[in-house]
Amino acid sequence: MEEHSIVESVLDNLPVALFAKDATDDFRFILWNKKQEEVTTIRAEKALGKNDYHLFSQESADYFRSVDKAVIKRGSLMKVPEEIIETKNGREVHLRTVKIPVHDKESGRLLVVGISEDITEQVKSREQLERLNRHLVQANQELQQTQMQLIQAEKLESIGRLAAGVAHEVKNPLALLLLGVDYLSQGIEPDDPNVEKILQQMRDAVERADRIVRGLVDFSSQRSLSREPTQLSRVIDEVLLLVKHELTRSNTKVNVRIEKDLPLVFLDMSKFEQVLINLIINAVHAMAGVESKLIKIRARSESLEEVVKNQGARKREVFRSGDRVVILEIIDNGHGIAPSDANRLFDPFFTTKATGVGTGLGLSVARRIVELHGGELTLENREKDPGAVARLILPTKLETAKVRTVTGRVKTEETPKEIDTGPSDLTS
Amino acid sequence: MPRKILLVDDEAGFTELLKMNLERSGAFEVRIENDSTKAVAAAREFSPDAILLDVVMPEMDGGDVQAQLQANPLLARIPVVMLTALVDSTELSEGAVAQAGTQMVLPKPVNLPLLLRVLDEIAPAA
Numbered sequence: 001m002e003e004h005s006i007v008e009s010v011l012d013n014l015p016v017a018l019f020a021k022d023a024t025d026d027f028r029f030i031l032w033n034k035k036q037e038e039v040t041t042i043r044a045e046k047a048l049g050k051n052d053y054h055l056f057s058q059e060s061a062d063y064f065r066s067v068d069k070a071v072i073k074r075g076s077l078m079k080v081p082e083e084i085i086e087t088k089n090g091r092e093v094h095l096r097t098v099k100i101p102v103h104d105k106e107s108g109r110l111l112v113v114g115i116s117e118d119i120t121e122q123v124k125s126r127e128q129l130e131r132l133n134r135h136l137v138q139a140n141q142e143l144q145q146t147q148m149q150l151i152q153a154e155k156l157e158s159i160g161r162l163a164a165g166v167a168h169e170v171k172n173p174l175a176l177l178l179l180g181v182d183y184l185s186q187g188i189e190p191d192d193p194n195v196e197k198i199l200q201q202m203r204d205a206v207e208r209a210d211r212i213v214r215g216l217v218d219f220s221s222q223r224s225l226s227r228e229p230t231q232l233s234r235v236i237d238e239v240l241l242l243v244k245h246e247l248t249r250s251n252t253k254v255n256v257r258i259e260k261d262l263p264l265v266f267l268d269m270s271k272f273e274q275v276l277i278n279l280i281i282n283a284v285h286a287m288a289g290v291e292s293k294l295i296k297i298r299a300r301s302e303s304l305e306e307v308v309k310n311q312g313a314r315k316r317e318v319f320r321s322g323d324r325v326v327i328l329e330i331i332d333n334g335h336g337i338a339p340s341d342a343n344r345l346f347d348p349f350f351t352t353k354a355t356g357v358g359t360g361l362g363l364s365v366a367r368r369i370v371e372l373h374g375g376e377l378t379l380e381n382r383e384k385d386p387g388a389v390a391r392l393i394l395p396t397k398l399e400t401a402k403v404r405t406v407t408g409r410v411k412t413e414e415t416p417k418e419i420d421t422g423p424s425d426l427t428s
Numbered sequence: 429m430p431r432k433i434l435l436v437d438d439e440a441g442f443t444e445l446l447k448m449n450l451e452r453s454g455a456f457e458v459r460i461e462n463d464s465t466k467a468v469a470a471a472r473e474f475s476p477d478a479i480l481l482d483v484v485m486p487e488m489d490g491g492d493v494q495a496q497l498q499a500n501p502l503l504a505r506i507p508v509v510m511l512t513a514l515v516d517s518t519e520l521s522e523g524a525v526a527q528a529g530t531q532m533v534l535p536k537p538v539n540l541p542l543l544l545r546v547l548d549e550i551a552p553a554a
């Protein structure tokens with residue numbers, strides 16, 4: 001019949017696989033178009049009149065049958081977003097299938113009509129994409145891990161350099177303690193007015209030694225980045241304790257001025273100490289041979305508009321307009337930066353110092369740490385006076401702590417435990 | 429008469445306790461100078477029998493003070509004992525101490541009996 005052949009040729013030329021099963025006759029196939037032949041590699045002559053159990057594995061057939069029964073039971077269309085059939089030659093074909101229950105009033109038969117789209121290629125490219133993405137994520141993680149290791153290695157380097165000075169600072173209270181013990185062990189008169197003073201001195205000495213040692217231990221700790229709302233003055237105090245000997249020895253004066261009511265900044269104490277120690281030791285080195293060595297440490301807060309005006313528009317990438325930021329400056333009166341070096345200061349291993357004095361890692365690591373804090377670090381010559389200024393711009397809110405990740409996406413740093421605002425998206 | 433000792437060290441607590449220890453027996457009279465830039469003036473004024481001098485001090489370190497004492501004929505003869513908390517003994521040979529030609533270097537923490545022996549030797553009681 002002509003009408004019949006039109007329907008047939010339409011069915012056979014459909015770009016989707018089409019089949020129908022008779023639920024009232026053991027789910028035998030009554031329709032099997034060309035595309036269905038291609039997808040299953042089973043010819044229509046073989047398939048028609050058979051059911052899934054004749055054509056596919058027990059496992060697959062069980063699965064198809066359970067879906068068919070569900071379709072009949074529900075009495076409405078069902079979508080199977082992805083199913084896999086294994087062809088006779090062992091190839092896996094991924095299908096997106098829609099199954100529709102059809103009640104044929106004329107014959108009284110109950111049919112399950114299936115329309116399947118071969119999505120094997122799509123799935124493959126999706127899987128490939130996922131694999132690539134996993135690689136990328138892993139590479140990113142490895143990179144971040146390596147960076148943390150580099151930061152830690154640089155820290156060990158600084159500890160090595162600081163250790164002698166710190167030991168010196170501990171020996172002073174020890175010397176005091178020993179003198180106290182010497183005095184007290186020689187027997188004391190009940191009315192000796194010195195005893196009270198000596199005991200107080202000894203108590204102070206123990207506390208001082210304890211503070212220095214604890215400071216070094218805290219600084220050495222190898223934890224992953226954990227930021228807490230911190231008073232900048234506290235970090236500066238700790239750092240000055242660790243570098244005290246270096247400053248005394250080089251006869252460097254330090255002048256600290258911190259704006260009143262400076263907002264808290266979200267800092268990892270130990271990592272941030274590393275930054276400041278690097279900058280201060282750099283300043284000390286830069287002032288070799290200078291008559292009166294002076295390091296000025298200044299901290300103030302500004303709103304972003306001022307920052308943009310003062311420091312150039314590129315800050316816009318990192319901070320949002322209207323953000324309150326803290327600006328910390330370490331200013332020295334040393335020999336400053338040679339124009340030819342200016343672009344290379346932050347390159348890893350760039351150093352103008354003798355081997356053993358400089359590794360060239362200090363600034364690159366310091367910048368990385370500051371970036372992990374969502375901030376910026378620059379080093380420039382001072383405008384009028386001789387010397388250089390290292391300038392840190394730090395966010396005061398966690399939400400604005402934007403970090404450019406390796407993939408180029410802008411992510412928000414993790415939220416510390418104490419604070420429950422903002423997204424908690426971990427970047428490590 | 430007690431022997432006069434000038435004690436130059438920027439650590440106020442340390443100098444106070446050392447002074448108490450030395451003066452206790454009545455054998456010594458100790459003058460403290462915590463500011464090393466005033467050490468030479470103090471020596472001139474006090475004319476001590478011996479000077480105890482810290483090495484690492486701000487402004488002027490022990491080596492500088494020693495050099496200025498040496499340059500002054502009136503003060504050059506006063507025996508000097510360097511006290512130092514330097515940890516690494518190589519720092520001593522490289523640093524100011526060696527240059528200044530100090531007679532005696534004692535490590536900090538100070539061993540008091542040893543210091544007393546040294547003082548008896550370089551500044552014996554009359």
Ligand SMILES: Nc1ncnc2c1ncn2[C@@H]1O[C@H](COP(=O)(O)OP(=O)(O)O)[C@@H](O)[C@H]1O
Binds near residue numbers: 337345358
């Ligand atoms: N405050 C400063 N003044 C002048 N030059 C500086 C200052 N800080 C750093 N530099 C220059 O930057 C270089 C790189 O510094 P850094 O990365 O800390 O490595 P290192 O201190 O080991 O040389 C230094 O060798 C020095 O030339």
Ligand SMILES: [Mg+2]
Binds near residue numbers: 282358360362363
């Ligand atoms: Mg450095």
